[in-house]
Amino acid sequence: xxxxxxxxxxxxxxxxxxxxxxxxxxxxxxxxxxxxxxxxxxxxxxxxxxxxxxxxxxxxxxxxxxxxxxxxxxxxxxx
Numbered sequence: 001x002x003x004x005x006x007x008x009x010x011x012x013x014x015x016x017x018x019x020x021x022x023x024x025x026x027x028x029x030x031x032x033x034x035x036x037x038x039x040x041x042x043x044x045x046x047x048x049x050x051x052x053x054x055x056x057x058x059x060x061x062x063x064x065x066x067x068x069x070x071x072x073x074x075x076x077x078x079x
Contacts, residue, residue, distance in 0.1 A: 002032050007058040010034070010050050016058055017047070 002008055002019050009016040017036035024030050030052040036045040 002052055002055055002057065008032065008034060008055040009058045010048075010054050011056060012054060015048055015050075019055070020047070022052075 002022070004019050004022060006019050007016065008019050015034065015036065017034040019032050020035050021033040022030065023033075031049050032052050032055055033047060033049050034055070035047040038045050
């Protein structure tokens, strides 16, 4: 199973990037949104969506987060 934040590679096209979202459909199809994070001719490369079974984990990506869940905000008391 692909985890969000992992660097992945499509087995067929070789497209590589970070898995940023996962969609699971009613009848079992799981699709992963992959953002490459690079430039082509000075423009950002468009993200792609792949079936999960086509992807292999390339490495752990550094997403910049600490992996910790931020504290919950407490709403102000009614006055």
